Every structure is written in structure tokens, then in C-alpha cells.
Amino acid sequence: MDAALTPSQQPSVEDIEIQLLLEAIFLRYHYDFRHYARASIKRRLMQARIHFGVPSITALQDRVLHDPAILDQMLGFLTVQVSEMFRDPSYFRALREQVLPHLKTYPSLKIWIAGCSTGEEVYSMAILFKEEGLLDRTLIYATDINPDALAAAKAGVYANDRIRKFTENHQKSGGRSSLSDYYRADYGRAVFDSSLRANVVFSDHSLVSDAVFGEMQLISCRNVMIYFDRDLQDRAVGLFKDSLSRHGFLGIGSKESLRFSRHAGAFADFVPSEKIYRRQDG
Incomplete structure (x- = not known):
């Protein structure tokens, strides 16, 4: 039998919320961010939560699932659009x-x-x-x-x-x-x-x-x-x-x-x- 996770190994509520949101976006819209680097995704989702004025990632998930019109805005947060001509x-x-x-x-x-x-x-x-x-x-x-x-x-x-x-x-x-x-x-x-x-x-x-x-x-x-x-x-x-x-x-x-x-x-x-x-x- 597998040993139970210690408190330090258990995912936080926020981490669980993020995983569920990414799964929801994949199932609902077929955009797959589940294997993007988690620290970067977490930072961008925090920005999205503030932008949409919702109290939690779960609330953000509710918005995304029930309001397809905000998907393009969400993609703006989840994909990084930073570039310049002849960069490097x-x-x-x-x-x-x-x-x-x-x-x-x-x-x-x-x-x-x-x-x-x-x-x-x-x-x-x-x-x-x-x-x-x-x-x-x-x-x-x-x-x-x-x-x-x-x-x-x-x-x-x-x-x-x-x-x-x-x-x-x-x-x-x-x-x-x-x-x-x-x-x-x-x-x-x-x-x-x-x-x-x-x-x-x-x-x-x-x-x-x-x-x-x-x-x-x-x-x-x-x-x-x-x-x-x-x-x-x-x-x-x-x-x-x-x-x-x-x-x-x-x-x-x-x-x-x-x-x-x-x-x-x-x-x-x-x-x-x-x-x-x-x-x-x-």
C-alpha cells in the first residue's frame, strides 16, 4: 500500500483549483495547457483572476465554463505575447x-x-x-x-x-x-x-x-x-x-x-x- 502524502507533499487548494481549471479548458474548448510550466501558469492565472474580479480560481473556472465569450481574453493570459522584430x-x-x-x-x-x-x-x-x-x-x-x-x-x-x-x-x-x-x-x-x-x-x-x-x-x-x-x-x-x-x-x-x-x-x-x-x- 502506498504511503500517505505528508502535509508538505500534498498539493495546496490553489494548486488543485489550477489543475481543475486547466482540465476544464481542455474538455470544454480543446486548448491544452495542462503540461505548461506550472509556476508560469499560476502567475498568469493570478493576473487573470484579478482582471476578471473574481475571488478564486474556482470562480474563474465557473466564468470560463459558462461564458465562452471570455475565452479569447483567457488565451491572452495563458499564452505569452512578448516579442520584437529581429529580437536577439x-x-x-x-x-x-x-x-x-x-x-x-x-x-x-x-x-x-x-x-x-x-x-x-x-x-x-x-x-x-x-x-x-x-x-x-x-x-x-x-x-x-x-x-x-x-x-x-x-x-x-x-x-x-x-x-x-x-x-x-x-x-x-x-x-x-x-x-x-x-x-x-x-x-x-x-x-x-x-x-x-x-x-x-x-x-x-x-x-x-x-x-x-x-x-x-x-x-x-x-x-x-x-x-x-x-x-x-x-x-x-x-x-x-x-x-x-x-x-x-x-x-x-x-x-x-x-x-x-x-x-x-x-x-x-x-x-x-x-x-x-x-x-x-x-
Whole structure:
């Protein structure tokens, strides 16, 4: 007979409430956050509880189950939408100088930006590929589970006060032109040129539950897996492995690692300092 849990091992009432809420969201709406890193989820649910003005997570669960209209707001709390164009410029410089010379040997290209958020990385990648003469023969898949984030990504409109940072990042990434060539100012906003998304497919896709949907030469999934628990990280890496073509490239976030994944052997370091890997044979 199993020994009883000591008081210190027993989950708190709040932890039980969170588990039940995540289960409810999965059963009611088929969004699965059950294997997201619990500390991060707990912090965001506390913010949601305050936002909706309810006294407990259980009360928040009641709202979510009986008022589907608040689901999009809940997704805004449960998914992290923090990005900027050419974020970590050295990553994009490494792509430009070390990865794209290999990709230029392909007659056509497919790349996947997983967890594309509100689209900053999508436009960064499109600009990078355009500057290197590859955009016309590249199909970019941009995916996220948050419909509001995908809508913002499709629009390609960002506040003017963000453009200075975007421009600095673009220059540091080795940009061959001025970022202003790619957008127009419109009443305090920067509207990025529609030509940049002509070859972009925006789509709902969950790394938690969805399957492989193509063979890619490059996958960029940065600062997404840090919000997953170990099992879900492993699933995502396996999905990337199965989605990459022979000798395809994978880029992940600076605080992320393949080291503990059972799929790690499928990848070789390519630019270790920027967490860029290459799919190995076998």
C-alpha cells in the first residue's frame, strides 16, 4: 500500500483549483495547457483572476465554463505575447551569414515559425529572406494557438514607439537596407508592406496536440518551450525533428536546450552560441 502524502507533499487548494481549471479548458474548448510550466501558469492565472474580479480560481473556472465569450481574453493570459522584430539580432545575423548560404542551394524553401505570436518574427524573417534574395521562392508557415495574436500578425501593424528598437535590431542583424523601406507610417502606427506576407501562411497549430504538417528546411521556435514542462518540451522537439527535411535547421531560444530531450541525438550543433542546430541523418 502506498504511503500517505505528508502535509508538505500534498498539493495546496490553489494548486488543485489550477489543475481543475486547466482540465476544464481542455474538455470544454480543446486548448491544452495542462503540461505548461506550472509556476508560469499560476502567475498568469493570478493576473487573470484579478482582471476578471473574481475571488478564486474556482470562480474563474465557473466564468470560463459558462461564458465562452471570455475565452479569447483567457488565451491572452495563458499564452505569452512578448516579442520584437529581429529580437536577439545575433541570432538573425547567424541565420544570414551561416544558415542562408546553405538554404540558397535549394530551388524552393519552406520555413516554419512556431509560436509566431503577433508576427514580429514573421516580418523579421520575411525581410531577412528578401534582403538575401530568397523570399520569392520561400513559403513561410506562421503558427500560433491564440487567434487574436494571429489576427495581429496578419495585420502587420505596430505602434510607432516600437520602431526605433526594431530598427536598431535590424541594423545589428546585418540588415542590408533601411527598415523604413518595408513599412509606411499611418496615424502613429507602422504598417508593414503586404508583399512581405504574400508568401506567408498564418495558421492555428498547437505544439501540444497537433501533428507534423510539412517538410521544412528551417524551423524557428524561440522562447516558446521555456513555458512547457519537460514532457511537452520533448514532444515539441520530436515534432520539429519529424518536420525537418534532411539536414534542415532548427533555431530555439537562448534559454532553451535540446540537451534533455530523447530526440537530442537527431540534431547536431550548428551555431551553438545562437542555439541553431542541424538535423542529422539516421
